[in-house]
Amino acid sequence: MSSPDTEPKSLYQKREPIFPRRVSGAFRNLKWWLMAFTLGVYYITPWIRWDRGPSLPDQAVLIDMANRRFFFFMIEIWPHEFYFVAGLLIMAGLGLFLFTSAAGRVWCGYACPQTVWTDLFILVERWVEGDRNARLRLHRSKWNGEKIRKTAVKWSAWLLIAVATGGAWVFYFTDAPTLAVNLVSGQAHPVAYITILVLTATTFFFGGFFREQICIYACPWPRIQAAMIDEDTLTINYRHWRGEPRGKLQKGEVVADQGDCIDCMACVNVCPMGIDIRDGQQMACITCGLCIDACNDVMDRIGKPRDLIGYMALTDEVAEIAGKEPKSVWKHVFRARTIMYTTLWSAVGIGLVVALFMRSDIDVNVTPVRNPTFVTLSDGAIRNTYDVRLLNKLGQDEVFHLSLTADAPMRISLEGTQELSVTVKANEQKTQRVYIVAEPGSAAATADRTDLRLWIEQNGSTNRVYHDTIFNGKGK
Ligand code: SF4
Numbered sequence: 001m002s003s004p005d006t007e008p009k010s011l012y013q014k015r016e017p018i019f020p021r022r023v024s025g026a027f028r029n030l031k032w033w034l035m036a037f038t039l040g041v042y043y044i045t046p047w048i049r050w051d052r053g054p055s056l057p058d059q060a061v062l063i064d065m066a067n068r069r070f071f072f073f074m075i076e077i078w079p080h081e082f083y084f085v086a087g088l089l090i091m092a093g094l095g096l097f098l099f100t101s102a103a104g105r106v107w108c109g110y111a112c113p114q115t116v117w118t119d120l121f122i123l124v125e126r127w128v129e130g131d132r133n134a135r136l137r138l139h140r141s142k143w144n145g146e147k148i149r150k151t152a153v154k155w156s157a158w159l160l161i162a163v164a165t166g167g168a169w170v171f172y173f174t175d176a177p178t179l180a181v182n183l184v185s186g187q188a189h190p191v192a193y194i195t196i197l198v199l200t201a202t203t204f205f206f207g208g209f210f211r212e213q214i215c216i217y218a219c220p221w222p223r224i225q226a227a228m229i230d231e232d233t234l235t236i237n238y239r240h241w242r243g244e245p246r247g248k249l250q251k252g253e254v255v256a257d258q259g260d261c262i263d264c265m266a267c268v269n270v271c272p273m274g275i276d277i278r279d280g281q282q283m284a285c286i287t288c289g290l291c292i293d294a295c296n297d298v299m300d301r302i303g304k305p306r307d308l309i310g311y312m313a314l315t316d317e318v319a320e321i322a323g324k325e326p327k328s329v330w331k332h333v334f335r336a337r338t339i340m341y342t343t344l345w346s347a348v349g350i351g352l353v354v355a356l357f358m359r360s361d362i363d364v365n366v367t368p369v370r371n372p373t374f375v376t377l378s379d380g381a382i383r384n385t386y387d388v389r390l391l392n393k394l395g396q397d398e399v400f401h402l403s404l405t406a407d408a409p410m411r412i413s414l415e416g417t418q419e420l421s422v423t424v425k426a427n428e429q430k431t432q433r434v435y436i437v438a439e440p441g442s443a444a445a446t447a448d449r450t451d452l453r454l455w456i457e458q459n460g461s462t463n464r465v466y467h468d469t470i471f472n473g474k475g476k
Protein backbone atom coordinates (compact mmCIF):
# COMPACT_ATOMS: atom_id res chain seq x y z
CA MET A 1 0.00 0.00 0.00
CA SER A 2 1.45 3.39 -0.91
CA SER A 3 1.20 6.35 1.43
CA PRO A 4 0.36 9.81 0.01
CA ASP A 5 4.05 10.77 0.49
CA THR A 6 5.35 7.93 -1.65
CA GLU A 7 2.81 8.31 -4.48
CA PRO A 8 4.44 9.58 -7.68
CA LYS A 9 3.83 13.26 -8.24
CA SER A 10 3.06 14.69 -11.66
CA LEU A 11 5.84 16.76 -13.16
CA TYR A 12 3.22 18.90 -14.87
CA GLN A 13 2.03 21.92 -12.95
CA LYS A 14 -1.34 23.19 -14.08
CA ARG A 15 -1.30 26.86 -14.92
CA GLU A 16 -3.22 29.15 -12.61
CA PRO A 17 -4.66 31.98 -14.75
CA ILE A 18 -3.44 35.45 -13.78
CA PHE A 19 -5.80 38.41 -13.68
CA PRO A 20 -3.60 41.49 -13.17
CA ARG A 21 -5.31 44.40 -11.45
CA ARG A 22 -5.36 47.86 -13.04
CA VAL A 23 -2.71 50.15 -11.66
CA SER A 24 -1.62 53.70 -12.33
CA GLY A 25 1.69 55.41 -11.79
CA ALA A 26 4.92 56.44 -13.46
CA PHE A 27 5.93 52.98 -14.69
CA ARG A 28 2.44 52.18 -15.96
CA ASN A 29 2.44 55.49 -17.89
CA LEU A 30 5.85 54.74 -19.34
CA LYS A 31 4.57 51.35 -20.47
CA TRP A 32 1.48 52.93 -22.11
CA TRP A 33 3.68 55.35 -24.05
CA LEU A 34 6.08 52.66 -25.13
CA MET A 35 3.21 50.40 -26.15
CA ALA A 36 1.70 53.17 -28.30
CA PHE A 37 5.09 53.92 -29.84
CA THR A 38 6.15 50.34 -30.62
CA LEU A 39 2.74 49.28 -31.96
CA GLY A 40 2.50 52.50 -33.97
CA VAL A 41 5.92 51.90 -35.54
CA TYR A 42 5.04 48.28 -36.31
CA TYR A 43 1.64 48.90 -37.92
CA ILE A 44 2.37 52.19 -39.72
CA THR A 45 5.90 51.68 -41.10
CA PRO A 46 4.97 49.59 -44.20
CA TRP A 47 2.60 52.38 -45.30
CA ILE A 48 5.25 55.14 -45.33
CA ARG A 49 6.22 56.06 -48.91
CA TRP A 50 9.69 57.14 -50.07
CA ASP A 51 10.40 58.36 -53.60
CA ARG A 52 13.43 56.58 -55.13
CA GLY A 53 12.71 57.28 -58.78
CA PRO A 54 10.70 55.36 -61.38
CA SER A 55 12.63 52.08 -61.35
CA LEU A 56 12.67 51.46 -57.61
CA PRO A 57 9.91 50.72 -55.09
CA ASP A 58 8.51 53.71 -53.22
CA GLN A 59 8.00 51.90 -49.91
CA ALA A 60 10.21 53.41 -47.20
CA VAL A 61 10.96 50.09 -45.48
CA LEU A 62 10.88 47.04 -47.71
CA ILE A 63 12.49 43.60 -47.55
CA ASP A 64 12.46 42.81 -51.27
CA MET A 65 13.09 39.06 -51.21
CA ALA A 66 12.44 38.60 -54.95
CA ASN A 67 15.23 41.03 -55.88
CA ARG A 68 17.27 40.24 -52.76
CA ARG A 69 17.42 43.79 -51.50
CA PHE A 70 16.53 45.68 -48.36
CA PHE A 71 15.29 49.26 -48.51
CA PHE A 72 15.32 51.50 -45.46
CA PHE A 73 14.37 55.07 -46.38
CA MET A 74 17.40 56.46 -48.30
CA ILE A 75 19.50 53.35 -47.63
CA GLU A 76 19.52 50.40 -50.01
CA ILE A 77 21.28 47.19 -48.99
CA TRP A 78 22.30 44.69 -51.68
CA PRO A 79 22.94 40.99 -51.01
CA HIS A 80 26.76 41.42 -51.09
CA GLU A 81 26.40 44.17 -48.46
CA PHE A 82 24.96 41.80 -45.89
CA TYR A 83 27.61 43.01 -43.46
CA PHE A 84 25.31 46.00 -42.82
CA VAL A 85 22.58 43.66 -41.56
CA ALA A 86 25.16 41.72 -39.54
CA GLY A 87 26.41 45.04 -38.09
CA LEU A 88 22.89 46.10 -37.14
CA LEU A 89 22.29 42.73 -35.45
CA ILE A 90 25.56 43.11 -33.51
CA MET A 91 24.44 46.61 -32.45
CA ALA A 92 21.07 45.24 -31.34
CA GLY A 93 22.83 42.54 -29.30
CA LEU A 94 25.25 45.03 -27.71
CA GLY A 95 22.33 47.38 -26.98
CA LEU A 96 20.55 44.56 -25.20
CA PHE A 97 23.69 43.77 -23.18
CA LEU A 98 24.04 47.46 -22.30
CA PHE A 99 20.47 47.92 -21.08
CA THR A 100 20.48 44.60 -19.22
CA SER A 101 23.72 45.33 -17.39
CA ALA A 102 22.45 48.81 -16.46
CA ALA A 103 18.83 48.10 -15.52
CA GLY A 104 18.12 44.37 -15.71
CA ARG A 105 15.35 43.07 -17.94
CA VAL A 106 14.06 46.42 -19.19
CA TRP A 107 13.71 44.95 -22.67
CA CYS A 108 11.40 42.23 -21.30
CA GLY A 109 9.39 44.61 -19.14
CA TYR A 110 8.83 47.41 -21.63
CA ALA A 111 9.59 46.63 -25.26
CA CYS A 112 9.53 42.87 -25.93
CA PRO A 113 6.71 42.03 -28.41
CA GLN A 114 5.43 39.31 -26.07
CA THR A 115 5.08 41.87 -23.26
CA VAL A 116 3.59 44.58 -25.48
CA TRP A 117 0.95 42.38 -27.12
CA THR A 118 0.08 40.63 -23.84
CA ASP A 119 -0.41 44.07 -22.29
CA LEU A 120 -2.70 45.01 -25.17
CA PHE A 121 -4.71 41.80 -24.83
CA ILE A 122 -5.07 42.36 -21.07
CA LEU A 123 -6.28 45.90 -21.79
CA VAL A 124 -9.00 44.51 -24.08
CA GLU A 125 -9.88 41.86 -21.49
CA ARG A 126 -10.25 44.56 -18.84
CA TRP A 127 -12.47 46.69 -21.10
CA VAL A 128 -14.78 43.77 -21.80
CA GLU A 129 -14.83 41.90 -18.47
CA GLY A 130 -13.84 44.53 -15.91
CA ASP A 131 -10.97 44.71 -13.44
CA ARG A 132 -9.34 41.84 -11.55
CA ASN A 133 -12.18 40.93 -9.19
CA ALA A 134 -14.84 41.01 -11.92
CA ARG A 135 -12.65 38.86 -14.18
CA LEU A 136 -11.98 36.41 -11.35
CA ARG A 137 -15.72 36.14 -10.65
CA LEU A 138 -16.46 35.58 -14.33
CA HIS A 139 -13.70 32.98 -14.59
CA ARG A 140 -15.08 31.01 -11.61
CA SER A 141 -18.73 31.30 -12.66
CA LYS A 142 -20.52 28.63 -14.67
CA TRP A 143 -21.09 29.22 -18.38
CA ASN A 144 -24.13 31.43 -18.81
CA GLY A 145 -25.34 34.03 -21.31
CA GLU A 146 -23.19 36.82 -19.89
CA LYS A 147 -20.01 34.71 -19.80
CA ILE A 148 -20.58 33.50 -23.39
CA ARG A 149 -21.25 37.05 -24.63
CA LYS A 150 -18.23 38.59 -22.91
CA THR A 151 -15.92 35.79 -23.99
CA ALA A 152 -17.15 36.08 -27.59
CA VAL A 153 -16.58 39.87 -27.60
CA LYS A 154 -13.11 39.47 -26.03
CA TRP A 155 -11.97 36.73 -28.41
CA SER A 156 -13.31 38.68 -31.43
CA ALA A 157 -11.30 41.76 -30.40
CA TRP A 158 -8.20 39.61 -29.81
CA LEU A 159 -8.69 38.00 -33.22
CA LEU A 160 -8.91 41.40 -34.91
CA ILE A 161 -5.66 42.49 -33.27
CA ALA A 162 -4.03 39.17 -34.19
CA VAL A 163 -5.09 39.45 -37.87
CA ALA A 164 -3.84 43.05 -37.99
CA THR A 165 -0.52 41.90 -36.51
CA GLY A 166 -0.04 39.06 -39.00
CA GLY A 167 -1.24 41.30 -41.84
CA ALA A 168 1.19 44.10 -40.97
CA TRP A 169 4.13 41.69 -41.07
CA VAL A 170 3.61 40.60 -44.70
CA PHE A 171 3.37 44.26 -45.80
CA TYR A 172 7.08 44.62 -45.00
CA PHE A 173 7.89 42.18 -47.83
CA THR A 174 6.09 43.69 -50.79
CA ASP A 175 4.31 46.89 -51.82
CA ALA A 176 1.76 47.33 -49.00
CA PRO A 177 -1.13 49.01 -50.90
CA THR A 178 -0.91 46.49 -53.78
CA LEU A 179 -0.75 43.55 -51.39
CA ALA A 180 -3.71 44.88 -49.37
CA VAL A 181 -5.86 44.94 -52.54
CA ASN A 182 -4.64 41.48 -53.56
CA LEU A 183 -5.28 40.05 -50.10
CA VAL A 184 -8.86 41.33 -50.07
CA SER A 185 -9.57 40.20 -53.64
CA GLY A 186 -8.07 36.75 -52.96
CA GLN A 187 -5.27 37.23 -55.51
CA ALA A 188 -2.29 37.39 -53.14
CA HIS A 189 0.35 34.65 -53.15
CA PRO A 190 -0.56 31.66 -50.91
CA VAL A 191 2.61 32.34 -48.85
CA ALA A 192 1.08 35.67 -47.77
CA TYR A 193 -2.12 33.99 -46.53
CA ILE A 194 -0.18 31.21 -44.77
CA THR A 195 2.12 33.76 -43.06
CA ILE A 196 -0.84 35.82 -41.89
CA LEU A 197 -2.57 32.67 -40.62
CA VAL A 198 0.50 31.51 -38.66
CA LEU A 199 1.15 34.96 -37.15
CA THR A 200 -2.54 35.45 -36.34
CA ALA A 201 -2.60 32.13 -34.49
CA THR A 202 0.66 32.79 -32.59
CA THR A 203 -0.42 36.33 -31.62
CA PHE A 204 -3.87 35.14 -30.52
CA PHE A 205 -2.60 32.27 -28.38
CA PHE A 206 0.64 33.85 -27.10
CA GLY A 207 -1.05 37.12 -26.08
CA GLY A 208 -4.43 35.70 -25.07
CA PHE A 209 -3.66 32.40 -23.38
CA PHE A 210 0.04 31.55 -22.97
CA ARG A 211 1.13 35.02 -21.77
CA GLU A 212 3.67 34.75 -18.91
CA GLN A 213 4.35 31.09 -19.76
CA ILE A 214 6.20 32.16 -22.91
CA CYS A 215 8.54 34.30 -20.77
CA ILE A 216 9.03 31.64 -18.10
CA TYR A 217 9.27 28.44 -20.15
CA ALA A 218 9.87 29.28 -23.83
CA CYS A 219 12.15 32.32 -23.90
CA PRO A 220 15.91 31.70 -23.45
CA TRP A 221 16.64 35.35 -22.53
CA PRO A 222 15.87 35.09 -18.77
CA ARG A 223 18.49 32.34 -18.56
CA ILE A 224 21.11 34.26 -20.54
CA GLN A 225 20.62 37.63 -18.87
CA ALA A 226 22.17 36.44 -15.59
CA ALA A 227 25.56 36.64 -17.32
CA MET A 228 25.06 40.37 -17.92
CA ILE A 229 23.88 41.31 -14.47
CA ASP A 230 26.23 42.11 -11.61
CA GLU A 231 26.02 43.65 -8.15
CA ASP A 232 25.71 47.14 -9.65
CA THR A 233 22.80 46.35 -11.96
CA LEU A 234 19.59 48.12 -11.03
CA THR A 235 16.78 45.60 -10.61
CA ILE A 236 13.41 45.69 -8.89
CA ASN A 237 13.60 44.73 -5.23
CA TYR A 238 11.57 44.73 -2.07
CA ARG A 239 13.21 46.53 0.87
CA HIS A 240 12.60 43.69 3.31
CA TRP A 241 14.62 45.42 6.05
CA ARG A 242 12.04 48.18 5.91
CA GLY A 243 8.89 46.16 5.15
CA GLU A 244 9.27 43.29 7.62
CA PRO A 245 7.72 42.11 9.83
CA ARG A 246 4.73 42.71 7.64
CA GLY A 247 1.21 42.87 9.02
CA LYS A 248 -2.27 44.17 8.38
CA LEU A 249 -2.93 47.72 9.47
CA GLN A 250 -6.26 49.44 10.03
CA LYS A 251 -6.61 53.07 9.07
CA GLY A 252 -5.00 55.32 11.67
CA GLU A 253 -3.65 52.31 13.57
CA VAL A 254 -0.02 52.29 14.75
CA VAL A 255 1.53 48.92 15.59
CA ALA A 256 4.88 48.88 17.31
CA ASP A 257 7.69 46.79 15.78
CA GLN A 258 5.80 46.35 12.55
CA GLY A 259 7.42 46.99 9.18
CA ASP A 260 6.00 49.20 6.47
CA CYS A 261 4.45 46.35 4.45
CA ILE A 262 0.78 46.05 5.33
CA ASP A 263 0.44 42.78 3.41
CA CYS A 264 -2.26 44.25 1.18
CA MET A 265 -1.16 42.09 -1.80
CA ALA A 266 -1.47 45.05 -4.19
CA CYS A 267 2.03 44.34 -5.58
CA VAL A 268 1.09 40.72 -6.26
CA ASN A 269 -2.33 41.51 -7.72
CA VAL A 270 -0.94 43.88 -10.37
CA CYS A 271 1.92 41.60 -11.39
CA PRO A 272 1.43 40.22 -14.92
CA MET A 273 3.72 37.31 -14.01
CA GLY A 274 1.73 36.43 -10.89
CA ILE A 275 4.73 36.54 -8.56
CA ASP A 276 5.35 38.05 -5.15
CA ILE A 277 8.42 40.30 -5.33
CA ARG A 278 8.63 40.16 -1.53
CA ASP A 279 9.98 36.60 -1.93
CA GLY A 280 13.12 38.12 -3.50
CA GLN A 281 14.41 38.37 -7.04
CA GLN A 282 12.95 35.71 -9.29
CA MET A 283 13.65 34.57 -12.83
CA ALA A 284 9.99 35.17 -13.74
CA CYS A 285 10.20 38.90 -12.92
CA ILE A 286 10.28 40.93 -16.13
CA THR A 287 11.03 44.18 -14.24
CA CYS A 288 7.93 45.91 -15.57
CA GLY A 289 7.79 48.17 -12.50
CA LEU A 290 4.03 47.77 -11.95
CA CYS A 291 4.54 46.51 -8.40
CA ILE A 292 6.45 49.74 -7.67
CA ASP A 293 3.45 51.80 -8.82
CA ALA A 294 1.05 49.66 -6.77
CA CYS A 295 3.13 49.82 -3.60
CA ASN A 296 3.87 53.55 -3.93
CA ASP A 297 0.13 54.13 -4.13
CA VAL A 298 -0.35 52.14 -0.93
CA MET A 299 2.51 53.95 0.83
CA ASP A 300 0.98 57.32 -0.15
CA ARG A 301 -2.34 56.27 1.32
CA ILE A 302 -0.93 55.06 4.65
CA GLY A 303 1.47 58.01 4.90
CA LYS A 304 4.72 56.02 4.67
CA PRO A 305 7.73 56.87 2.46
CA ARG A 306 7.57 55.62 -1.10
CA ASP A 307 9.87 52.99 -2.67
CA LEU A 308 9.29 50.08 -0.33
CA ILE A 309 9.60 48.33 -3.68
CA GLY A 310 11.95 50.05 -6.10
CA TYR A 311 14.87 49.87 -8.46
CA MET A 312 18.06 49.13 -6.57
CA ALA A 313 21.35 47.29 -6.95
CA LEU A 314 22.75 44.62 -4.70
CA THR A 315 25.37 47.08 -3.44
CA ASP A 316 22.56 49.48 -2.44
CA GLU A 317 20.86 46.72 -0.50
CA VAL A 318 24.03 46.03 1.46
CA ALA A 319 24.58 49.77 2.06
CA GLU A 320 21.01 50.45 3.14
CA ILE A 321 20.94 47.49 5.54
CA ALA A 322 24.19 48.82 7.06
CA GLY A 323 22.58 52.27 7.39
CA LYS A 324 24.84 53.83 4.77
CA GLU A 325 24.01 56.08 1.84
CA PRO A 326 23.53 54.03 -1.37
CA LYS A 327 25.33 54.98 -4.61
CA SER A 328 23.63 57.42 -6.93
CA VAL A 329 21.75 56.00 -9.92
CA TRP A 330 24.31 57.54 -12.30
CA LYS A 331 27.16 55.66 -10.65
CA HIS A 332 25.29 52.42 -11.30
CA VAL A 333 24.52 53.34 -14.89
CA PHE A 334 27.96 54.73 -15.85
CA ARG A 335 30.44 52.10 -14.81
CA ALA A 336 33.21 50.19 -16.59
CA ARG A 337 30.95 47.48 -17.95
CA THR A 338 28.29 49.77 -19.42
CA ILE A 339 30.93 52.16 -20.78
CA MET A 340 32.59 49.22 -22.52
CA TYR A 341 29.28 48.12 -24.11
CA THR A 342 28.56 51.74 -25.14
CA THR A 343 32.03 52.08 -26.68
CA LEU A 344 31.65 48.84 -28.64
CA TRP A 345 28.13 49.80 -29.72
CA SER A 346 29.32 53.23 -30.91
CA ALA A 347 32.36 51.76 -32.70
CA VAL A 348 30.18 49.35 -34.70
CA GLY A 349 27.69 52.17 -35.41
CA ILE A 350 30.37 54.58 -36.60
CA GLY A 351 31.93 51.82 -38.72
CA LEU A 352 28.58 51.16 -40.41
CA VAL A 353 27.93 54.87 -41.08
CA VAL A 354 31.42 55.32 -42.56
CA ALA A 355 30.97 52.19 -44.73
CA LEU A 356 27.58 53.50 -45.84
CA PHE A 357 28.96 56.82 -47.03
CA MET A 358 32.07 55.30 -48.60
CA ARG A 359 30.33 52.71 -50.75
CA SER A 360 30.16 53.32 -54.48
CA ASP A 361 27.12 53.42 -56.77
CA ILE A 362 28.99 51.16 -59.15
CA ASP A 363 29.99 47.76 -57.92
CA VAL A 364 32.56 45.80 -59.90
CA ASN A 365 34.03 42.36 -59.56
CA VAL A 366 36.68 40.93 -61.90
CA THR A 367 37.28 37.19 -62.21
CA PRO A 368 40.24 36.10 -64.38
CA VAL A 369 39.46 33.02 -66.48
CA ARG A 370 42.06 30.47 -65.38
CA ASN A 371 41.50 27.65 -67.82
CA PRO A 372 43.77 28.39 -69.61
CA THR A 373 45.53 31.25 -67.81
CA PHE A 374 46.55 32.71 -71.20
CA VAL A 375 46.37 31.87 -74.89
CA THR A 376 48.97 32.61 -77.58
CA LEU A 377 47.36 34.20 -80.64
CA SER A 378 48.47 33.43 -84.24
CA ASP A 379 50.66 36.56 -84.32
CA GLY A 380 52.39 35.59 -81.06
CA ALA A 381 50.45 38.04 -78.86
CA ILE A 382 49.39 36.85 -75.40
CA ARG A 383 45.71 37.12 -74.44
CA ASN A 384 44.11 36.86 -70.96
CA THR A 385 40.34 36.60 -70.44
CA TYR A 386 38.33 38.11 -67.57
CA ASP A 387 34.69 38.09 -66.52
CA VAL A 388 33.75 41.56 -65.28
CA ARG A 389 30.54 41.72 -63.21
CA LEU A 390 29.05 45.20 -63.09
CA LEU A 391 26.31 46.18 -60.67
CA ASN A 392 24.45 49.39 -61.45
CA LYS A 393 23.03 50.92 -58.23
CA LEU A 394 22.37 54.32 -59.80
CA GLY A 395 18.60 53.94 -60.24
CA GLN A 396 18.63 54.34 -64.07
CA ASP A 397 20.15 52.56 -67.10
CA GLU A 398 23.80 53.56 -67.43
CA VAL A 399 26.65 53.18 -69.93
CA PHE A 400 30.01 52.29 -68.40
CA HIS A 401 33.38 52.66 -70.16
CA LEU A 402 36.14 50.16 -69.47
CA SER A 403 39.85 50.97 -69.64
CA LEU A 404 43.04 49.76 -68.07
CA THR A 405 46.29 51.04 -66.64
CA ALA A 406 49.35 48.84 -66.19
CA ASP A 407 53.14 49.00 -65.94
CA ALA A 408 53.48 47.54 -69.46
CA PRO A 409 51.38 48.46 -72.53
CA MET A 410 48.38 46.23 -73.27
CA ARG A 411 45.11 46.62 -75.13
CA ILE A 412 41.59 45.83 -74.03
CA SER A 413 38.53 44.63 -75.97
CA LEU A 414 35.06 43.41 -75.06
CA GLU A 415 33.36 40.27 -76.30
CA GLY A 416 30.44 40.89 -78.68
CA THR A 417 31.09 44.59 -79.30
CA GLN A 418 33.61 46.89 -80.97
CA GLU A 419 32.98 49.47 -78.23
CA LEU A 420 34.77 49.70 -74.92
CA SER A 421 31.51 50.37 -73.15
CA VAL A 422 28.68 48.31 -71.75
CA THR A 423 25.10 49.25 -70.83
CA VAL A 424 23.72 47.98 -67.52
CA LYS A 425 20.05 48.33 -66.69
CA ALA A 426 19.04 50.21 -63.54
CA ASN A 427 19.52 48.19 -60.35
CA GLU A 428 20.68 45.16 -62.26
CA GLN A 429 24.00 43.45 -62.78
CA LYS A 430 25.65 42.29 -65.97
CA THR A 431 28.67 40.08 -66.58
CA GLN A 432 30.84 41.13 -69.52
CA ARG A 433 33.67 39.02 -70.94
CA VAL A 434 36.79 41.16 -71.42
CA TYR A 435 40.02 40.35 -73.33
CA ILE A 436 43.39 41.94 -72.57
CA VAL A 437 46.19 41.42 -75.07
CA ALA A 438 49.95 42.01 -74.79
CA GLU A 439 51.79 42.46 -78.09
CA PRO A 440 54.35 39.79 -79.10
CA GLY A 441 57.66 40.26 -77.33
CA SER A 442 56.34 43.07 -75.10
CA ALA A 443 57.25 43.31 -71.43
CA ALA A 444 53.84 41.96 -70.31
CA ALA A 445 53.98 39.06 -72.79
CA THR A 446 57.41 37.94 -71.67
CA ALA A 447 56.91 38.48 -67.94
CA ASP A 448 55.39 35.82 -65.69
CA ARG A 449 52.77 38.27 -64.43
CA THR A 450 52.04 41.97 -64.66
CA ASP A 451 49.85 43.97 -62.30
CA LEU A 452 47.03 45.85 -63.98
CA ARG A 453 44.11 48.02 -62.95
CA LEU A 454 40.73 47.86 -64.72
CA TRP A 455 38.81 51.15 -64.64
CA ILE A 456 35.02 51.42 -64.95
CA GLU A 457 33.73 54.93 -65.58
CA GLN A 458 30.13 56.09 -65.72
CA ASN A 459 29.35 57.79 -69.06
CA GLY A 460 29.26 61.60 -68.77
CA SER A 461 30.34 61.58 -65.16
CA THR A 462 33.47 61.59 -63.06
CA ASN A 463 32.06 58.65 -61.16
CA ARG A 464 34.54 55.77 -61.61
CA VAL A 465 35.80 52.74 -59.79
CA TYR A 466 38.67 50.31 -60.35
CA HIS A 467 39.57 46.73 -59.67
CA ASP A 468 43.13 45.42 -59.46
CA THR A 469 44.03 42.12 -61.06
CA ILE A 470 47.00 40.49 -62.85
CA PHE A 471 47.96 39.63 -66.42
CA ASN A 472 49.65 36.26 -66.98
CA GLY A 473 52.44 36.29 -69.59
CA LYS A 474 54.28 33.21 -70.91
CA GLY A 475 57.48 34.08 -69.05
CA LYS A 476 61.02 34.02 -70.27
S1 SF4 B 1 2.01 46.58 -2.13
FE1 SF4 B 1 3.58 47.19 -0.69
S2 SF4 B 1 2.49 47.18 1.24
FE2 SF4 B 1 1.21 46.02 -0.15
S3 SF4 B 1 1.90 43.91 0.11
FE3 SF4 B 1 3.09 44.75 -1.55
S4 SF4 B 1 4.95 45.44 -0.53
FE4 SF4 B 1 3.42 45.18 1.08
Ligand code: SF4
Nearest residue numbers: 271285286288289291
Ligand atom coordinates in the same frame (compact mmCIF):
# COMPACT_ATOMS: atom_id res chain seq x y z
S1 SF4 C 1 7.40 41.46 -9.63
FE1 SF4 C 1 6.96 43.59 -10.17
S2 SF4 C 1 8.45 44.11 -11.73
FE2 SF4 C 1 8.45 41.88 -11.53
S3 SF4 C 1 7.04 41.22 -13.11
FE3 SF4 C 1 5.85 41.42 -11.24
S4 SF4 C 1 5.04 43.51 -11.28
FE4 SF4 C 1 6.65 43.39 -12.81
